[in-house]
Amino acid sequence: MTQAVAGGRSLDDWRAELRAWLGEHVPRALPPLDGHAASAGYRAWERKLADAGYAAVHWPVEHGGRGASERERLVFQEEYERARGPVRINIQGLMLAGPTLMAFGTERQRHRWLPAMLRADEVWCQGFSEPDAGSDLAALRTRAEQSGDDLVVNGQKVWTTGAHYADWIFALVRTDSAGPKHRGITWVMIDLRTPGVTVRPITQLNDRPEFAEIFFEDVRVPLDNVVGGIGNGWRVAMTALGFERGVGRRSYIQYLNRLESLRRAVASAGVRLDPAVELEFGDVLAQVLMYRDYASRVAAEATADPPTATAAYNKLIWSELQVRLFQLGESVLRATGDLRDGASTERAEEWMAEYWYARAARIFAGTNQIQKNIIAERVLGMPR
């Protein structure tokens, strides 16, 4: 069995252990993650992390984690970014479904799903959004009716990240349409290989499928797959969304790495930046360092169930920082000559792919306008 992180060891020792292991084991570039076949290398990497006790350091030791505090988890994130580890294929499972099962699942449910989640033998995706239910999530209409020991699910989800290589989805479904709309919602685990499930990848302008839409037609799901009880899905989902917006999700190191790569591009091109761009460079660096200190403070205070307003602040900070950083990069890479109409360098192509994705960060995990609403209501006490 793996050891807990704690036990008298310092954060520096933990960092050194991680740096050594990741330095030795992080794989070279894996192929783009655009379907089941391409996911094999990512799954193998997750198994290796799990075997070494690093797949989910924040999970309790009894479930195969290291019982890491928020601070220790942040150190893991920092070292992972520093080592340029691959995209974590089962992030929705490890960050959302797993902790949610620990909070609301039965012993049998934890035993059924957590071990396979940890080793990415089963990869998870998040089925909340629907064509007419995004910010107003409680408007969701995917229906689930009880039939014997099953729920029968009909409806559609959309923007489901990674559904085209996932095996399972944790979905919010409507089990009651009569009362207040927040009340009749249920959280249920659905095997994507069940008859009646169709996953249709959504191809983006860059020809890559990032997410999919999912159709459910008379899909039979055992009632045993309901987590937290019928009609209690809203409460379960709000806890899960706190995990999604929390500080463990982003590390300042990835932003520092980006700034450093821009600095190197400027040095090797031997150009002088426009003073306004230079000023922005300094401002973004200051923002990154502020984010580092903020995240570290929040991590020191954090409990397992992050306060909603803190999670909202955090999401606003990292997503806005990302947009600003990639905008800065666009100006810098134009100045260095990397970014040119029809003749950009590979570095600039990669940068611009992330530049576009950064804009999506204002939308996923709850849009930034919604985060501002939360802060206005919960922190400033403004009326709804």
Ligand SMILES: Cc1cc2nc3c(=O)[nH]c(=O)nc-3n(C[C@H](O)[C@H](O)[C@H](O)COP(=O)(O)OP(=O)(O)OC[C@H]3O[C@@H](n4cnc5c(N)ncnc54)[C@H](O)[C@@H]3O)c2cc1C
């Ligand atoms: C890259 C990416 C990945 C995603 N992955 C997933 C996933 O894996 N699973 C999943 O379930 N969903 C996922 N989503 C969907 C995401 O959660 C929704 O797009 C988001 O919640 C917004 O919903 P919507 O698109 O329906 O926009 P809408 O809710 O229609 O919002 C449209 C605009 O109106 C604004 N708005 C709406 N209501 C208010 C209000 N009350 N006050 C102020 N402004 C308001 C919004 O901020 C937004 O600017 C993903 C989205 C993206 C971009």
